Amino acid sequence: MPVTAVNSALELKNVVRRFGSVVAVNDVSLTVGKGEFVTLLGPSGSGKTSTLRLIGGFEELDGGSIRLNGERIDHLPAYQRDTATIFQSGALFPHKTVAENVAYGLRMRKVAKDEMAKRIAQSLDTVRLTGLENRYPAQLSGGQKQRVALARSLAVRPAILLFDEPLSALDLSLRLQLRAEIKRLHDELKFSAIYVTHDQGEAMAMSSRVAVMNAGSIEQIDTPETVFHSPSSEFVYTFIGESCCLPVRVTTSAIQDKNGEEVGLVLAHRPGEGDCRIYVRPSRLRLVGDATSLPNRLRARIHFIEFLGDVYRYHLKSGALELAADHAGAIGRNVGDTIDIGWRNEDMRIFR
Amino acid sequence: MSDATHRSIEPVVLRVLVAAFTIFIIGYILVPILVTLVMSFNNAAMIRFPIANWSARWYADFFASGQWTDALKNSILIALGTAVISTTAGVLCAWAFQRFHIPFRDMWYILIMMPLFMPGVVLGLGVAIAFGGLSIGGYAFYGSRELVMVAHSLWAMPLVFMLMEATFKTIDYRIVEASHDLGGGPVRTFFEVVLPLVSTGIVSSMLFAFVISLNEFVMALFLTDRDTQTLPVLMWLSLRSAGTPRLAVASVILALTVFACLTIIMLWYVRQLRKVSR
Numbered sequence A: 001m002p003v004t005a006v007n008s009a010l011e012l013k014n015v016v017r018r019f020g021s022v023v024a025v026n027d028v029s030l031t032v033g034k035g036e037f038v039t040l041l042g043p044s045g046s047g048k049t050s051t052l053r054l055i056g057g058f059e060e061l062d063g064g065s066i067r068l069n070g071e072r073i074d075h076l077p078a079y080q081r082d083t084a085t086i087f088q089s090g091a092l093f094p095h096k097t098v099a100e101n102v103a104y105g106l107r108m109r110k111v112a113k114d115e116m117a118k119r120i121a122q123s124l125d126t127v128r129l130t131g132l133e134n135r136y137p138a139q140l141s142g143g144q145k146q147r148v149a150l151a152r153s154l155a156v157r158p159a160i161l162l163f164d165e166p167l168s169a170l171d172l173s174l175r176l177q178l179r180a181e182i183k184r185l186h187d188e189l190k191f192s193a194i195y196v197t198h199d200q201g202e203a204m205a206m207s208s209r210v211a212v213m214n215a216g217s218i219e220q221i222d223t224p225e226t227v228f229h230s231p232s233s234e235f236v237y238t239f240i241g242e243s244c245c246l247p248v249r250v251t252t253s254a255i256q257d258k259n260g261e262e263v264g265l266v267l268a269h270r271p272g273e274g275d276c277r278i279y280v281r282p283s284r285l286r287l288v289g290d291a292t293s294l295p296n297r298l299r300a301r302i303h304f305i306e307f308l309g310d311v312y313r314y315h316l317k318s319g320a321l322e323l324a325a326d327h328a329g330a331i332g333r334n335v336g337d338t339i340d341i342g343w344r345n346e347d348m349r350i351f352r
Numbered sequence B: 001m002s003d004a005t006h007r008s009i010e011p012v013v014l015r016v017l018v019a020a021f022t023i024f025i026i027g028y029i030l031v032p033i034l035v036t037l038v039m040s041f042n043n044a045a046m047i048r049f050p051i052a053n054w055s056a057r058w059y060a061d062f063f064a065s066g067q068w069t070d071a072l073k074n075s076i077l078i079a080l081g082t083a084v085i086s087t088t089a090g091v092l093c094a095w096a097f098q099r100f101h102i103p104f105r106d107m108w109y110i111l112i113m114m115p116l117f118m119p120g121v122v123l124g125l126g127v128a129i130a131f132g133g134l135s136i137g138g139y140a141f142y143g144s145r146e147l148v149m150v151a152h153s154l155w156a157m158p159l160v161f162m163l164m165e166a167t168f169k170t171i172d173y174r175i176v177e178a179s180h181d182l183g184g185g186p187v188r189t190f191f192e193v194v195l196p197l198v199s200t201g202i203v204s205s206m207l208f209a210f211v212i213s214l215n216e217f218v219m220a221l222f223l224t225d226r227d228t229q230t231l232p233v234l235m236w237l238s239l240r241s242a243g244t245p246r247l248a249v250a251s252v253i254l255a256l257t258v259f260a261c262l263t264i265i266m267l268w269y270v271r272q273l274r275k276v277s278r
Helices: A048-056 A098-108 A113-126 A142-155 A172-189 A200-206 A224-229 A234-239 A289-293 B002-040 B057-064 B066-099 B105-117 B120-131 B145-169 B173-181 B186-197 B199-215 B218-223 B231-241 B246-277
Strands: A008-019 A022-033 A037-041 A063-068 A083-086 A160-164 A193-197 A209-214 A217-222 A244-250 A274-280 A296-307 A312-318 A321-327 A338-343 A348-351
Touching (some): A008 A048, A022 A048, A022 A063, A037 A048, A037 A200, A048 A083, A048 A193, A098 A113, A098 A142, A113 A142, A142 A172, A172 A200, A193 A200, A200 A224, A209 A224, A217 A224, A217 A234, A234 A348, A296 A321, B002 B246, B057 B246, B066 B105, B066 B199, B066 B231, B105 B145, B120 B145, B145 B199, B145 B218, B186 B199, B199 B246, B218 B231, B231 B246
Parallel strands (some): A037 A193, A037 A209, A083 A160, A160 A193
Antiparallel strands (some): A209 A217, A244 A274, A274 A348, A296 A312, A296 A338, A312 A321
């Protein structure tokens, strides 16, 4: 989804942030269209939170520029920026009630009394907290606290919402529930947002576009489908979804493992000579039946078997190569047995 | 077998020791206060034991005496002033330490804390010499209540600073950021978010400063005159002329005020704990 400068809500250009000798954010450029939901996805230390804090005004830029609705904001303090952050901890004011928390931003913006009451009721209704106006944060559950944080940010109607891993402190079922709710809210209200997370499930489920970050830079930015199916780099491939890595050496006559032993690996398209890493995903490997009819095959021994609920995971070994393959239901083979596994060309990536 | 006896004897010995120690400490702390309390109800003209007649006569005498009530009024005014000055200065100073990068931080820290460990004689003399001749617009500072407030704040301010520095560290800084994020400038954030979060620390600070000033004697002796002398100073002066039970009454009033302050601190603290864990 290409975004032109005209309808962009937020525009980062060559943004740099250093902490001492560490470059936390390295030349990041990013545009968020009006109503777009962009996720910054990456491991801890990849610079995603730093980038968000630069936009919110909690860190100072060492280079580059940030524009909000076309106007530069990077010289403004946080309290003069039309952004609203939903913090990981919620960061509610503990001495204020739910209604007072939501009212805070409106009071700072000098919204008129009756308009304020209307907006408080509206935002609390949006996050389904009507009736809890007079509770204090200490009287709320973790999920309710994050809903208040969301309502507090929505109430001020910012140019962009900044989510700083808002669900990471919650347990799984609540996380899934709130994730769906944020998605629903975005579909309904069409706010512009940047969402920081290390959870690829969240990123995939909610985003218009996903920016995968690594070591302070954006490795790939595209729709969730493209990032998942056509990762542009080895890092993106390994970070998104589960994968097995087969490090091999290709010679004129054979494919060897790291110890120089030949492995029973059949590839439809042999890579050029030299060292390379072949990646496959456990969910895409075929274990029984048509495995031998697929273009890429490997004979491997079952090392151990894990029952994961939905699937059985077979951990396999062939020489020094290790990989895992998932299968719905047991295949009737035991530890120590040698089996054939196969996969399609499009389910494999080779990096060197 | 010896193992078994050990196991049974050890806790008993320990418990006896703990009990004895507790009783000793409580007795040690309470005896002087209880003795003055008892003496204050003595009907005799001199502090002496045993008491022949009980009466509240010396309480009536205390509150009828202009000199003594003036001294009590001075003490309370100076303590209030000290509480306000030292809490304001200490809180702002501690917030600056928390909020901003300060060069030579440790050096400043030691400098701020230093007066707390200085003898009262040194500080009192220093303030007397430095400000003894100072007068602004015909108002001489020497002998004024304001000068004593400033001098007492030398002791109270570092204490407030220390207490508030520790309190500010307990704030979840994201909450302060949330205030900025929602459009709250530094001043509004400080008054609307930061101060309420540290209200326990501020109440404790004010009461501690109040108590320190109320009890202080040496600096007050150096810096007050007949019109501004505090209760401890008057007690000292009258002790040299006559040891009447009026002194015991003054002691009881001071002790009760201190006790009341500590009670308020405790109650406030418990209230805050309930609020957070509710």
